[in-house]
Amino acid sequence: MPKNKLTTPEFDANQILFQEHHIESDTAGIKLYVRNKRRKDHKVFLGEKTIVMVHGATFSSGSLYDVPFNGMSFLDFLANEGFDVFAVDVRGYGRSDRPPEMLVEPDLNPPVIATDTGVTDFATVIDFVLRLRDLKAVNIFAMSWGGTVAGAYAASNGDKVVKLALLAPQWLSDAPIPIDQGGSLGSYRLVPVHAALNRWLGTAPEHARERLVPEGWFDLWAQFTLAEETSMVERELGKLRATNGPIQDIRTYWRAENPYYNPGDIRSPVLLLHGEWDIDVPLDLARSYFGQLTGAAYRRWVEIGEATHLALMESNRMQAYFEIARFFAESFRPE
Numbered sequence: 001m002p003k004n005k006l007t008t009p010e011f012d013a014n015q016i017l018f019q020e021h022h023i024e025s026d027t028a029g030i031k032l033y034v035r036n037k038r039r040k041d042h043k044v045f046l047g048e049k050t051i052v053m054v055h056g057a058t059f060s061s062g063s064l065y066d067v068p069f070n071g072m073s074f075l076d077f078l079a080n081e082g083f084d085v086f087a088v089d090v091r092g093y094g095r096s097d098r099p100p101e102m103l104v105e106p107d108l109n110p111p112v113i114a115t116d117t118g119v120t121d122f123a124t125v126i127d128f129v130l131r132l133r134d135l136k137a138v139n140i141f142a143m144s145w146g147g148t149v150a151g152a153y154a155a156s157n158g159d160k161v162v163k164l165a166l167l168a169p170q171w172l173s174d175a176p177i178p179i180d181q182g183g184s185l186g187s188y189r190l191v192p193v194h195a196a197l198n199r200w201l202g203t204a205p206e207h208a209r210e211r212l213v214p215e216g217w218f219d220l221w222a223q224f225t226l227a228e229e230t231s232m233v234e235r236e237l238g239k240l241r242a243t244n245g246p247i248q249d250i251r252t253y254w255r256a257e258n259p260y261y262n263p264g265d266i267r268s269p270v271l272l273l274h275g276e277w278d279i280d281v282p283l284d285l286a287r288s289y290f291g292q293l294t295g296a297a298y299r300r301w302v303e304i305g306e307a308t309h310l311a312l313m314e315s316n317r318m319q320a321y322f323e324i325a326r327f328f329a330e331s332f333r334p335e
Contacts, residue, residue: 033095037079045133056144057246060094061087063225088125106186111244118149143167155265165271168281171289263292271327275307
């Protein structure tokens with residue numbers, strides 16, 4: 001059986017070291033932002049104890065992974081558990097640079113930052129981490145669109161991946177996907193951050209909505225999310241620019257029965273997490289994706305009860321946190 005090696009002390013924010021990196025992308029004038037957290041006493045760097053993660057199609061890594069609910073973010077938790085954690089913002093997101101098309105009106109250009117670009121930026125950051133820590137491979141975590149980015153990377157770069165954990169990754173769908181609202185697509189869309197709460201709660205059964213997001217958590221999340229928007233005008237309007245490349249790719253790949261990559265090419269161990277009330281990646285999609293992981297060294301499914309697509313930011317978040325940390329920490333090997 002897998003061994004639980006989560007033996008770190010209780011969380012103390014003062015013991016977490018936070019560093020920021022701005023690294024060159026493959027495009028002149030575009031730098032990628034990477035946040036790194038680890039314990040101050042973390043001195044030995046190993047691939048098995050290093051995690052690189054990437055965000056979804058709308059919100060940045062800071063918004064999804066580093067909001068300190070009850071004083072502790074997902075990155076804080078993983079760092080406290082003894083991991084050296086890096087989270088990248090793909091260009092156009094968070095604190096990474098915006099391409100020129102995002103600096104003008106969206107209807108002047110077609111969708112930008114497609115999945116190809118996400119994979120390229122993610123690969124750039126992983127190579128940076130490998131050089132920085134003198135490693136051969138790292139663990140990877142991602143969610144939603146980031147699951148496509150990370151999955152495609154892992155399928156083509158197996159020698160650089162120790163283990164792969166995915167929360168609700170995209171897969172083929174014969175039904176409409178909620179994030180795609182239809183119509184023509186410009187280079188980016190404007191997301192009203194404060195309006196996200198009703199949509200978020202609306203994905204859960206009515207009887208559970210009051211306890212899904214504890215009091216004060218949404219306001220804290222909105223504050224941190226808007227702080228990631230680099231346009232002062234949009235920030236003051238409570239809006240976030242989100243690239244439309246991932247939405248176009250829904251139409252090109254996931255709704256067209258045309259997979260962007262083959263999950264069967266992934267060779268590392270894989271953990272798939274899914275929330276019971278996720279309508280963005282419904283249960284049948286997650287089940288279908290899990291069935292495609294035929295090449296994995298071993299694979300595991302964890303269903304998080306009473307959780308939506310944003311399970312990492314909800315009242316049951318610690319279930320997901322512990323499962324992810326346990327998976328990366330375990331020394332289990334299949335017979």
